[in-house]
Amino acid sequence: EVQLQQSGPEVGRPGSSVKISCKASGYTFTDYVMNWVKQSPGQGLEWIGWIDPEYGSTDYAEKFKKKATLTADTSSNTAYIQLSSLTSEDTATYFCARSGGGSSFDYWGQGVMVTVSS
Amino acid sequence: DIQMTQSPASLSASPEEIVTITCQASQDIGNWLAWYQQKPGKSPQLLIYSATSLADGIPSRFSGSRSGTQYSLKISRLQVEDTGIYYCLQRYSNPLTFGSGTKLEIK
Numbered sequence: 726e727v728q729l730q731q732s733g734p735e736v737g738r739p740g741s742s743v744k745i746s747c748k749a750s751g752y753t754f755t756d757y758v759m760n761w762v763k764q765s766p767g768q769g770l771e772w773i774g775w776i777d778p779e780y781g782s783t784d785y786a787e788k789f790k791k792k793a794t795l796t797a798d799t800s801s802n803t804a805y806i807q808l809s810s811l812t813s814e815d816t817a818t819y820f821c822a823r824s825g826g827g828s829s830f831d832y833w834g835q836g837v838m839v840t841v842s843s
Numbered sequence: 844d845i846q847m848t849q850s851p852a853s854l855s856a857s858p859e860e861i862v863t864i865t866c867q868a869s870q871d872i873g874n875w876l877a878w879y880q881q882k883p884g885k886s887p888q889l890l891i892y893s894a895t896s897l898a899d900g901i902p903s904r905f906s907g908s909r910s911g912t913q914y915s916l917k918i919s920r921l922q923v924e925d926t927g928i929y930y931c932l933q934r935y936s937n938p939l940t941f942g943s944g945t946k947l948e949i950k
Contacts (some may be wrong), residue, residue, distance in 0.1 A: 747926055760939075770887065770930055772939040786938035829877040829934055831898065833886035 727751040729821050731834035736843050737811045741773035744807040745837045747821035755779035755804040761795060761806045764836070765817040775824070776804060811841045845869050851868045857950045859921050864929050864945045868912040872935035878907055880905050882927045890914060890929075912931030923949050 732746040747759065761773040774785035778797035785793065792815070794807040808815055819837050822830040846869040856862050866876065874894040879887035890899040891907035895915055904919045918925055926949050931942040 769944045770881075770932075770941040772932075772941065784937050800885070822887075824934070828891060829880070829892040830887070830932065831889045833888075836886055 727832045729823065729832055729834035731819075731837045734837075734838045737770075737815075738837065738843055739811055739813070739841060741811050742776075742807055742809040743811065743839055744805055745819055746812070747804045747806075747834050749786070749802045749804070749823070752823075753774060757823040757828065758762075759797065759804040760822045760824055760830060762820045762822060763789075763792065763817045764820065765814075768840060773806070773819075778804065781838075794834075808839065811839075813841050814841060816841045844938055845872060845936060845940050847931055847933055847940050847942040849945055851930055852943070853946040853948070853949055855948045856921055858921050858923060860921050861917065862921060862947065863903075863918075864916045864931075864942070864947075866914045866942045868929035868933060868935075869895045871912060872933045875933055875935035876909070876911065877932045877934065878905075879930045879932065880925075880927045881930065884886060887930065918947075921949055925949060 730748045735743045736816045737743040755778050758775045758777045760775045763771045773789045773793050776783045776795040776797050783795050797804045821834040824830050848867040876894045878891040881887040890901050890905050894909045895907045906917045908915045929945045
């Protein structure tokens, strides 16, 4: 069974960084890219970017290029997103979701709530 | 960036009715279009991929279609459990972009 298990809720102070994980199981981690999606409270979905775990290659939406850093550890089948220089605008739920070939975000993590507060 | 204009923003319908949600792409995206349902506090769930293909485990009441750059999600024989917010997503080119969402309420 494919599962994407994300880490727990985070609280970060303005100006700090947080790192969220997404542990994949039930499939070959390097066969799919991992996407990250942001959902601000009461809002819609925004694509942040993706990482290809096999090669470590990444692509980001322009607005997240200085905000998010995507990495992956193939030894633990885990993808990460680090969010830096936190502001109140970063308060949101962050999802990981796999895609690849004909697969279109077919499995999602449960989401991680990040709250930026002093 | 490709814009996905989704309509309507909200919709209310009765059980057993048929509803249609549309997404208009700002340029050609081929069949690189998927539909998702999101329930409160949950992750989105894939319904339709490649514009018209039904995802595994999704009831056949859900169907997708394409006419040029307009994409539609039709839900037949509405059930109470179909309540939620529906999003389209284009995967044709980066940045990937979602529609703004359609909130579906079952009366």
